[in-house]
Amino acid sequence: MRALPWLPAVALGALCIGAGYGPITPASSHLLALTTPAHRMSLVFSIKQTGVPAGGMLAGALVPGLLLLAGWQGALLAVAAACLACVGLAQPLRAALDADRQRGQGLALSALLAPLGMVLGHRPLAVLAACSFLFSAVQVSVTAYMVSYLNESLGLSLLAAGAALSVSQLAGVAGRIAWGAVSDHGLGARNTLILLATLMVVGCLLTALLQPHWPTGLIWAVVALLGASAIGWNGVYLAAVARQAPPGQAGVATGGHADVHLHGRGVRRPGLRRAVGGGRQLPRGLRGAGRAGGPGAGPAGVAGGARQGVRLLRYQ
Numbered sequence: 422m423r424a425l426p427w428l429p430a431v432a433l434g435a436l437c438i439g440a441g442y443g444p445i446t447p448a449s450s451h452l453l454a455l456t457t458p459a460h461r462m463s464l465v466f467s468i469k470q471t472g473v474p475a476g477g478m479l480a481g482a483l484v485p486g487l488l489l490l491a492g493w494q495g496a497l498l499a500v501a502a503a504c505l506a507c508v509g510l511a512q513p514l515r516a517a518l519d520a521d522r523q524r525g526q527g528l529a530l531s532a533l534l535a536p537l538g539m540v541l542g543h544r545p546l547a548v549l550a551a552c553s554f555l556f557s558a559v560q561v562s563v564t565a566y567m568v569s570y571l572n573e574s575l576g577l578s579l580l581a582a583g584a585a586l587s588v589s590q591l592a593g594v595a596g597r598i599a600w601g602a603v604s605d606h607g608l609g610a611r612n613t614l615i616l617l618a619t620l621m622v623v624g625c626l627l628t629a630l631l632q633p634h635w636p637t638g639l640i641w642a643v644v645a646l647l648g649a650s651a652i653g654w655n656g657v658y659l660a661a662v663a664r665q666a667p668p669g670q671a672g673v674a675t676g677g678h679a680d681v682h683l684h685g686r687g688v689r690r691p692g693l694r695r696a697v698g699g700g701r702q703l704p705r706g707l708r709g710a711g712r713a714g715g716p717g718a719g720p721a722g723v724a725g726g727a728r729q730g731v732r733l734l735r736y737q
Contacts, residue, residue, distance in 0.1 A: 441504070443679065444676075446659070446675055446679055447536075447672040447673070447675040447676040447679060448672060449469060450466070450659055450662070450663050450671045450672055450674075450675040451671050451672030451675070452518055453465055453466060453469065453663070453671075454663040454666070454671035454672075455521070455669075455671075459664070460605060461605055462605070462660040462663060462664065463600075463601040463602075463604035463605045463610060463613070463656060463657050463660040463661075464598070464601035464602050464604075464605050464656075465601070465660075466601065466656040466657070466659045466660040466663070467597040467598050467600060467601025467602075467604075467655075467656025467657060467660070468597075468598055468601065468656070469656065470597050470655045470656040470659065471594050471597050471598060471656075473655070474590050474593050474594050474597075474652060475594055477590065478587070478590060478591075478594075480500075484496050484500070487499050521669075535673065536673045536674065536675075536676035536677030537677040538677070539666075539667075539670065539673055539674055539677055540674060540677035541677075543665065543674075545665045546662065546665050546666070546674055546677070549658065549661055549662055549665065550677070552614065552618070552658070553658055556617075556618070556621070556651070556654055556658070559621050559625070559651045560651050560652055560654075562651075563589060563647055563648065563651045563652065564586075564589075564590075564652070567582070567585065567586050567589060567628075567644065568582040568583055568585075568586050569582075570628075571585055571586075571631075571640075575631055575632070575633045576633045577633060581637070584641075585640060585641060585644045586644070588641045588644055588645050588648065589644040589645060589647060589648025589652065590648060590652065591645075591648070592644075592645035592646070592647075592648035592649040592652070592653070593648040593649060593651070593652025593653050594652075595649065595653075596648065596649030596650065596652065596653025597652070597653045597655065597656045598656075599649075599653070600613055600617060600653050600654065600656065600657050601656045601657060601660070604657045604660070610657055610658075610660060610661040610664070611661070613657050614654065614657060614658060614661070617650045617653065617654045617657070618650075618654075620646060620649070620650035621647070621650045621651050623646065624643065624644075624646045624647030624648075624650055624651065625647065625651075627643045627646065627647075628643055628644065628647055631643060659675065662674050662675055663675070
């Protein structure tokens with residue numbers, strides 16, 4: 422079996438993947454907002470969000486072996502089969518979960534803009550959306566470019582760089598649950614997000630200061646701090662969105678935020694790709710990271726996004 426060398430087929434595949442990926446978070450937020458007590462909302466949303474990095478780690482463990490065993494086509498078919506199995510497992514629960522579905526409501530193009538309009542028309546939701554735009558830029562920078570940065574800029578081996586990424590991902594999984602508990606039983610969502618944004622800034626700056634001769638444990642501690650904050654914020658944020666949404670509209674508000682959030686994932690990629698793609702031309706150290714290309718280059722530049730998030734939340 423060979424790949425289909427046809428651009429429309431690539432576009433159709435991307436559209437299908439997006440159509441499957443996009444509704445998951447709004448739908449789950451709608452269900453959890455209806456069934457979760459207010460004083461446990463951050464923790465429950467955070468536990469739900471651990472499925473994202475945990476699923477990534479599971480795929481990282483299984484898919485390479487499937488690739489060697491059955492080729493890339495076979496690996497993709499196996500992933501698709503797993504998705505279909507999830508559909509079958511969820512189907513018996515659908516009737517109860519869809520009890521509030523409005524069967525007579527039709528589909529309209531104008532409805533596509535309604536979630537974004539709700540977000541922009543409600544100041545607390547708009548502030549949270551702006552923060553998610555910035556936080557997601559930091560998050561994708563950590564997950565997508567940490568290995569390249571550690572390998573090409575610090576000279577760590579690919580094995581050591583991959584191990585550091587795993588440490589950051591594990592810290593993100595643990596952080597999502599821990600920050601949910603902190604939000605519900607201590608600081609509250611707004612203060613927890615401010616703390617997380619501050620830790621992102623510190624983690625990015627420390628990552629920019631990493632040196633190849635530092636002990637492995639110290640490097641792991643730095644990337645764990647960055648992972649716990651940059652990967653750990655989603656559950657607290659989604660619970661805050663659900664709280665601020667009008668009654669029964671948590672899914673709609675989350676859908677509007679998802680649009681902003683996903684755009685944030687793309688905004689940092691070009692600049693960071695140029696910075697990290699330069700390999701050993703990316704300087705080691707904080708001053709060099711700024712010199713490599715300003716706000717879009719290196720971990721020190723990524724910290725700027727989190728710093729803006731702190732400012733937004735403080736003056737909400």
